[in-house]
Amino acid sequence: MSRDDGADTRAVRAAIACIVAATVVSGPFVGAVDLSRPPDAGFLTCQGGSANAEVVDPPGDLSLERGEFGAGTYTFDGGPAVVEVDNVTGCPRLLYRIEVPALQFETRQVRFLEAGQAGELAIPPPDGSLAPATVDRETYEATVTVELEGDERKVLYRTNVTITVTG
């Protein structure tokens, strides 16, 4: 049985050899290099921290809109809260919270900050799905809060708004 060792067969073998070699070289047996890096610590392991944060553009009007295309549920819609951050250490987080006492409902959008991060950050309002059966008024009074949560909690912005229900 003769084998046809054309350029293409050599290319296939070379590719296989490269892939296998890289995998083994980075493995525990050879361990010459480590081609895969450890996973990011993530928010589960990293907590606390601090930052300078200021709301430069507060969230505007909010509405509760019925989901389209048959999605059905009501979600919050409105402009983002723009926060300027600086001097980030550890992994603090920014929260955009909406509380609607009449519905006994609270929802939040979370943005994790990374050490060294600086600049403006736009946080959209949280979706906060509400069942259509629970939404029976045309307006709701709500409290909107933007907070920084690190080693300590700091309220950056708080206001009472009237949410209009549309759709």
Add this chain to the structure above:
Amino acid sequence: MTRLRERVQRAVPGRDSLVRTVFGDRLGLLLFLTTLIFVVPAWRIGFFINDNWTLANTFVAVADGHLHLERIVYGADNGATPGMHLVDGRLYGRNYGQLVIALPALWLLGGLAAVADPALVLVGGFCLLVLAWFVQLGRLLDREPLLSSVGATVALLAFGVNVLVAVDLRPYWFPFAALQLSTMVASALVVVIVYRVLRSLHGRRVGAVAAAAVALSSPVAFWATIPKRHTLTALFVLVSLLWFLRSRDAGDPRTATRHHALAYVPVGLLAWIHAAEGILLLTSLLIADLLTIRRIDPRRLAVVAAALAASLTPMLATNWLISGDPLTPPRLLPVYYGNDEVQLALGALSPTDWASTVSTVAHSQVTVTPTPGPGDSSSGTLAGTLETFAALLFSYAERILDAMTDGDRLYRVFVRSGYIEEVAALDGQVAVSLSFLESMPILGGLVAVPLAFAGRVIRGLLDRWSTPGQRRDSTARHDPVVGADVFVVCISVLFLALYLPQLPSHVSWTVRYIHPLYPLGVYALFRVAAVRETVDREWRLLGWSYAGTVLVGGQAFVLALATLEPTVGEAVQLHALVSAVIGGATAAWAVAYTAGRGHLSAVNRDRSRRTGAVVLGVACGVTTTLLVLWAVAYFPHSPFALPAVGEPASRLPFSV
């Protein structure tokens, strides 16, 4: 040296014969590789739904060599995840058959990780699949030199890009990843079997197109990477179908008997995963056999019965070891909710304490499991078991009748999902569970099946009337394909009967309980002459229509999402709406063409077929688009096995 090599090659089954046995032919192998290459990029290693943690923790126990759980590796520390059961102070999971089947994948992963970087093993494995795909395509198209070189380049590039962003895979994830590997391979085998079955009935082209539809445009791809039973359920049902058909096709009686026996082997294996589903499979095989077998040969019967008994043995042994009753599967055992008392039972207490604590908790916590099974934990005798079974059947028959006459329910399950209050309430108020049609719009064409069947019956009657001398019906019944059709109808009806009373259900995504109905539906769809003829003649147009929908339509979808800024529910329901509409179009075309085929002029037949090819292509294309966006964008629950997929996914122009 050369002669020695030849002799060795003759002695061991060669690659060619392996390809034939498993994949049918090279095209089958290519479809297998295609499925894997499509589903692996969607692979996220982490919890997705429901009993994922339970199965993974139980898998660790099985890998450790016992059925009960001694350590909780994943999820809540007390192990109280859905599907966990408590017997005599010991925790047991479920789906044991599935876990045993996944063991080789774990051993392979563990073995490779001893010498190689596990994260790169997954990446490298994928790249080798890509390379193999190109080489096989090259051989199939007789363009091996060119495509091999292309394949080598693409594989190396894909490897390089992934290595740049590779993240360690901790041994912690090996069991979970191994479970996912086994379901991915199972999904690829589902595709291969659809190909083999339809190839043997209607030729390679029809088989290949049908299989490609299952691989790229069906919920089979969605569930491939999720470690639940659904993919394996579909696989075992299809394995039975394949062997059943082959036993009828076989030339000599010995082969026929062997294949017939093999058709019954999946019964025990499926029952080992989910007892009720195993019973459904057995019932369907028996009905199909009784209705369509030529004659009952005692020796053949003995062989088939022996095969069935052998296949049931692991399940019976597992049940006996767990509950002491071979006929009581894990799902019928007391459910574990992780109360403090039970948590203590998990600690080191004296044996008597175990029993007392456990029995009180067990009895106070048992809920009525909606899944019917062969018996109840209280009944030890056969008569008791039968009695319970009959009672279950009776109460179920009532519920099935109610469900089948509930128009709103049928509409929600089969046609249009939308917002369903009771379902959304359990899905975090997001309408993400699709209907059958929305999950796979080409199956809208199934409405033509009764029409095609009626047409055939009428033609048969007319033929008999015009040629009164022949007795056609008695031979038609023995036609292999009729047997296969009867089996497919039976198993589909039984699955619907079992699960319809519980539907629509939350976290069901694609009506996952009736998962086997997707590949079976494709079988039924391609049994319709109008569809088959269209695919056979207009496969090029079908391909272009599909490719156009995926490439242009897919981008249009991404743009629409960027503009509309939908919530997850809205995005999924937009897909659902588009799918339901195109599914409706498929249904309309299939009915019209099936009804009118006999009366159309040649030109109009051509036109109808071209319309059909476009509609089918679009229907498949929108499903592929949904599958891709679903995998990369909508539910970012865990990191990808192929790290390079995560990078573009995080940069999509919208966040839902």
